[in-house]
Amino acid sequence: MNRRRLLQYLLLLTILFSQGFFTGLLASDTYTWTGAGGDGQWTTSANWENDGPNGVPDLPPYDADVIINGNHVVILSIPTNYTVESVHLKNGAMLTIAFGATLTTRKGNVGNEGFTIESNAVLVLEGALNIYDLDANLDIGLFIDDLGSASIGVNGVLYIPDYGGTHDRTCAMRVDGSLTNNGTVLITNPSDRGILMGSGGSVTNNSSGAITVSGGFEGIYFRSSSSITNEGTITLSGASSKIIEGGSGWSLTNNGTLAGTGTIKSKYLSFGDGSSLSPGNSAGTLIFDNGSNAVNLNGVTLIMEVNGPTAVSGYDQIQITGSGDLKLAGSTLQLTGSYTPVQGDQFFLAISTGTGSVTGTFGGGPFQINNVSLTDLSNGGLEFGQFLPVEFTSFTARQAGKAVQLHWSTATEINNDYFAVEHSTDGRHFTVIGKVSGFGTTQEAQYYNFVHDTPGNGLNYYRLNQYDFDGAHEYSKIQTILFEGEDLWTIRPTLARQFVSVEWLEVPQSAATVEVFNVAGQKVYSQEAAAWASRLEIPVEDWMPGMYWVLVRDAGQGSARRFVKE
Template sequence: MKKVIFILISVFIMSGICNAQIGGYSLNFDGTDDYISVPHNSNLNFTAFTIEAWIFPTGTDSKIMGKTAYGSAVPGFSIGYTSDNKLFCECKQDWGSNYVAATSTATASLNVWSHVAMTWSSGGYLKAYINGVEVISAASLALTITNSNYFVIGKAPWISPSQGLFKGRMDEVRVWNVVRTQAEIKSGMYKELAGNETGLRMYFKMSNGSGSTVSDNQTNVTANTGTINGATWKASGCFTGPKNCLDFDGSNDYVQISNGVVLGNTFTQEMWIYPTDATDVFRGILGYHSTDVTRPPCIYQHGKNIHFGFANGTAWNSDITNSDVLTINAWNHIAVSFDGTTYLVYANGLLVYTSLCASGLTPFGNAQSWIGKVDNYFLGKIDEVRIWNIVRTESQIRESMTCNLIGNESGLQAYYRMDYSDGTTIYDVTSNARNGTLTNMDPATDWVTSSSFNTWVGNESNAWSTAANWSKGSVPASTDNVGIYKWTLGSELSLSGTPAVNHLIISSTSSPTLNSNFTVNGDLLLNKDIDLNGYTITLGSNGYIDEGSYRFYGTSGVITTTRTLNNITEQNIGGLGATITTSADMGSTTITRGHTTQGSNCSISRYYDITPTNNTGLNATIVFNYNDNELNGNTESDLKLFKSTNSGTNWTVQNSSLVNISNNTITQTGIDGFSRWTAANYNSPMPVELVSFSAAVKGRNIDLKWKTSKEINNKGFEIERKITGGNWLCAGFVIGAGNANGLKEYTFEDKNLNSGTYSFRLRQIDFNGNYSYHSLNGTVEIGLPIKYNLSQNYPNPFNPTTKIDFALPVESSVSLKIYDLSGKEVKSLINNEMMKAGYYTAEINSGGLSTGVYFCRLIAGNFSSVKKMVLLK
């Protein structure tokens, strides 16, 4: 019974991480008649402006927003895109010479989120940007753009007629009365604004989420309320990534941060890295080095391990992981935290190392920082660098590692998304503006597409296979690191299509439904209890499940993995909870964990099937882990392991197994071979412990024998029989011993069976009506007769019916008739019918016959036989 007091604390801490979803809500426009109209006021007259929005277009040739009148000389402006998705911007004082317009060569892609912006100043320039990249720059005449028309979003900027209707989703609409620089646009495009920024005149961050109006979230001037005409609310996901990252050449590339974070004696540093060098070089990821004793907290990649530490003004205090925690040429999430005493190191959400290398010390206060360099330069890609002045828990690290942050989280001191595609600046998304400068790097080649993770948004449907439901705009591949979340107005995931992924995190905010099998090749991390729902989760050769304080459960469904095991010590294979020690070579071994109770619902809700290639002489130890929620009414301190060698039909208690209720484990040593294992209360164990179950054929009869070593509350055994291709039928019942210790033997003869192949099972029933099945290993065959035969009828004398058996060794023409004492035929049961070889039974009804003696005659081929029968009425 593990202590779980900390769970409530961590849940409250986690609640603000990804629940406040990135991007909030959006409005969906149908491209037919949807738009937003905003009444004019003097704050929407301009001599200079910036307009920007996040758009998810699903159609072409439409306007995004603007303010002008239809077919008149009234001044105005608009931004939209052409039939080939090129951005088009215009500003006019009239339709004559006082007009400027331009079209980009770059495009705004369909079915993905893009940030678009347009700036203009009278006598200056008209410029436009896609995702922060300048795509239009045109000189402008001195124009005066003032009018009393509506500001329109989602179509051409006039109320009537409706033209250029936008199809898709839109979020974060911002209107300024100043020209925002490219740097200002970039610095704010991946976060919500405060609302009081200089020059902000209208700000629709789509915070409503419902209703027919859009609230203005700026606080500088009188609010502008937008009226929704047909558009519908949806989850946004406009800020979700990843989009891009930085690629470092390992030679001289790095990012210089001059006003970096000065960390105290509590901190967390985390990021995604894609290392491409496996050699034992200390390649700097984050930190700074001028002298050994003035280094702030630093992180290095050293081959497949993580080197970390800080100086305190006197000495460099560091340590290194030792178990190859990184994968080369793949995305890895790493995090290190320090609480003033202990360093904790995480790789892909798993705690992999603990160190006291800097216990009691405080880092040297150095504001200089580098990304991609400390002593040596990093070779590979880096994304999502986050620096905190608090200790992040394991659950918090997991919860947010596969989604973007907002930027205002408590304790977050610097956050570098790296989602830009040009320029030499990386922007800190927090309000601290600790921006960095690319040094010795080429923006044209070092900004590259990132695939560090892929986040479920669910803004289209609940289908895994719909690309628009994912933050990357693509369905996860087997190498993707996937985060499953629940977004307000977004759909819960229905996992289907037998997908395969690398790492998978199931967030505390989500409740996905498993509707197919799936495969995880990396780490499978739970921040929520999940029902297996009858499906199979396969862990690949490097797959590992860590349920933390949560669990997979379900009355059906399993988690399975196959590994090659040889001379292992305390190895929790795949994290499934069956920890094995053996010096033997088990070879390829499949381990399957299920949660169906065993033995008439008496066991706990967990079992393991362990199937090695080499399964004898193992002298193995198993530590069987369980969850308190799986006890199923069993007294925890009385738990013992039970072993079945026939998939749960028969069970043998492992009397020497020892339970540890503090650790939720049961340990068994000296195991010669593995099979199925579960746990149950030894004082109220599996109702019947079956020692053996056998069958022997005697002509048409089958003798069944079975032995038990222990019986609890056993009413008896119902014998069930099934011929191949048929259904289970009850053949009889044998009374049980009730409660018994020691060997009990039972027999049952199943008589007069026809030729065929039969299966048998015992339906053991207790006095409470509970039951379990014990199946006979293999089948039993009743062969063909070796000679003709007519048996005596039974019962005899009879009234009103009797049966008579006969046997045919070969296919024959058969006649079976009844005669009275005078030799007169009184009944014809079979009249010269061709019948195949086999055993047969005919039933004789006495209807129409009076008391007396009768004869039954069988003629089959050249064989003839007669039996005397007596009818008593």
């Protein structure tokens, strides 16, 4: 008898400590939507039934697997920040996450997916949906099957991050059905693919939509008959393999902006007229794995960043690797960046590393970076190889009574016809106020001056536009000078520590703009003063000591006063 009892105890202990038993104990409860509460609200406990040991209506806890099955319409309203284990919509269910509401899935158990939409189910995302993988065991973050669909509104945000560790998910998001995006989709560091486009799946990224995938093995992978139409912005970067890859018979139609760094399988990629291509990420390379297929950039604006003289690290570059050509004819080049070219600089913005050729030239010229003109070398290159027509050695603006005296000098001049002197009161819109003849070609220093008799009250901007005999021109740097105006307002104290007050002697009948500039001409403060306001207080406690100018613009007129910060 004792021996039999001992065997029973041993058997019981074996069952208790078996992995399957404890897995069952620790498994998440499943909560199923019944809609018995009648109001369609996620946060009404009577709408749910716990399929676990309790079997009573109750709200799903943070570790619950949620199932909404059947033709139910469910709303997660504001203000709500709700967390569950996973969500499964199927058989015609519709879930709306309202603007201002947030739903978060922690790790997912049902089907190894964080959020599943299948069998004519619909997700309407106007708020935020976060899909996490805390246990690093998900296969798919968001799965939309061939009969499922999702729509993201302009304020909607879908966020699928990867917190690191050893993940086995096949993709952060898989679309076999349809997804329409008007908001934001952000996928970071997936262990494998960012987006997997299943056979027949479609994504429409409308003009307000932004899709970003960074990191992972592949950014977007296309299976046959899948498609993405982009009217907004798609940004892809950081993939260890390709940012766009696929099999056969898929399509990516870019009518918006396609940006990023990495390699694109381009056979089924097409660009619409008026679309944009933005290679790099603060300078980088976009590589077209084009095989025997041409890459045609007709009608495409190329947004290229130039921050230095070296390809990839300093400026953006487009490359092709196959035997097909890269066709630049009909494209428009838009240069941005902080670099000022020096003599001899060459920028090869488009090159071939395969047997194909770069044909045609960039449209949108003449090209400049920071007011430095560049020569189109054709076939994807620009050059700054000529001597400067005029080498400035100085340019200054000084007050002379009620006028402004401009002085400038040159070290050398080549084919210098004349200088157009330009003036502005807002720093954006300049008008020509005079011309000064140049000395043609000379290797000797030359000195020039010009007097502006009618400067405006407040801040005045001056620049020189130097013209060659062939019509080519180049701008100088801008000089500024402040003029104090009539006594319509005053500033106190003029020696300040914490605050400075702008006080009107007559209450203005319209709104005024108050701006503050340091001695270097940099704007450090801007504020609109309401109509009929007699006083505006400016906090200066954290400002650097020194002299400042306060400029008040009212009804198209400007005047300035100065004060000193202790």
